Structure formats: structure tokens, C-alpha cells
Amino acid sequence: MNGQGMVVRSGRRLGSIARGWMAIFVFCALVLGVSLQPASAATDEKLMGYWLSQDHDGVFLIQQCGDVVCGRLVGMRYDGTDVPRGHDGKVECNLMMLTGFRTMQDNARKMQGHILDPDTGHVYDAQIWNDGPDVLKLRGYLGLPLFGQTQTWTRYTGPGMGPMCKMP
Structure with a gap:
């Protein structure tokens, strides 16, 4: 027992x-x-929303897409009624151009993903980060960030887009 x-x-x-x-x-x-x-x-959260491109010719909506962050072209500056088309002949309106962005392991301020150049169809590596409350930096590159180009985008607060993504 x-x-x-x-x-x-x-x-x-x-x-x-x-x-x-x-x-x-x-x-x-x-x-x-x-x-x-x-x-x-x-x-x-700081990256979400509407952003005006550096040249003020495009507006992007950056949002959560599942477990990643993505961005779609929702506004374009163009003349006439013909909507701009990419190299493949498809309209660029609502084109998903920023894909697969995730927080970087070595820098929690930045996210890394990919950006599409609709004129060539090439997809480049890219990083995005906030550089102030209403400032977004986007660096596109091939291979190493050192060999890239950084653009400064600003938060878009203007009026809504017209038909077929036409900017007012």
C-alpha cells in the first residue's frame, strides 16, 4: 500500500x-x-489610408490584405477619357501595385514587400515607412536597397476620385 x-x-x-x-x-x-x-x-495603422505619389499623379490606397499590407492605385491624373493602361494592355485603375508588405525583423519602423511598375511589368523589392504623421517614404530597388530610389508620398485628403480613377 x-x-x-x-x-x-x-x-x-x-x-x-x-x-x-x-x-x-x-x-x-x-x-x-x-x-x-x-x-x-x-x-x-500609420501606413493605412490614401497616399498621393511624389509627382502628384497618382493616389494609392494602402490597406491590410490578410496578414500583409498592400496598396492599390485608386486615382490617376490623365487627360481625356482613355484610362491609362499598363504594358499588358489592362487598365491601371484599381491595379494592385504594392504587395506582400510585412514588418521588417531588423527594423520595426519599416515594412518590406514588392512594387509593380505597370509600364514594364517588372516587380521590384520595396520598403515603406512613415517619416512623419502624414509622410510616407517608399524605396524601390532591385536586389539591394543601396541601389534604389526613394520617393516621398503625402497623405491624400482631397476630394474623391471620378469615374475610372480620374483625379479631380
Whole structure:
């Protein structure tokens, strides 16, 4: 009987130790998860919305697309009624040009993804980040950011777009 009692007692003891470690593990996971989440979520939120391109000839809507951030061309400056078309002949209105942006591991302020050049069909690596409350920086490059170009976009607060993404 003592032998069985000892097994039960040591089993209970092992179970309570395991539960204690499990509680510590769950607590640590929650603390780490909560502390890491807001930094990237805050970065994402600042990037969301409408942005006017550097040359003031396009407006992009940057938004959450599943677990990544993306951007679509929603406004263009053009003459006449013919909507600009990309190299493939498709209209550029509502074209998804920024894709797959995720917070960078080595720099939580920036997001890394891809940008499409509709005139050539080439897709380039890109980084985006806020450089003030209403300023977005976009750097497109091929291979290394060092060999790229940075544009400064500003938050768009103008009137809505006309038919076929025509800017007012």
C-alpha cells in the first residue's frame, strides 16, 4: 500500500510541477506576444489610408490584405477619357501595385514587400515607412536597397476620385 501511495503522491507532485511550468510558459508567451504585437500594429495603422505619389499623379490606397499590407492605385491624373493602361494592355485603375508588405525583423519602423511598375511589368523589392504623421517614404530597388530610389508620398485628403480613377 505504501508503494502505491508513494506512486500516487509522486505523480501528484510531478503533475503540479508540470502545471506550474506550463503556467509560467503560457504567461511568458502572452507577455511576449502582447509586447511584440502593438509595435507592428501601430506601424501598420500609420501606413493605412490614401497616399498621393511624389509627382502628384497618382493616389494609392494602402490597406491590410490578410496578414500583409498592400496598396492599390485608386486615382490617376490623365487627360481625356482613355484610362491609362499598363504594358499588358489592362487598365491601371484599381491595379494592385504594392504587395506582400510585412514588418521588417531588423527594423520595426519599416515594412518590406514588392512594387509593380505597370509600364514594364517588372516587380521590384520595396520598403515603406512613415517619416512623419502624414509622410510616407517608399524605396524601390532591385536586389539591394543601396541601389534604389526613394520617393516621398503625402497623405491624400482631397476630394474623391471620378469615374475610372480620374483625379479631380
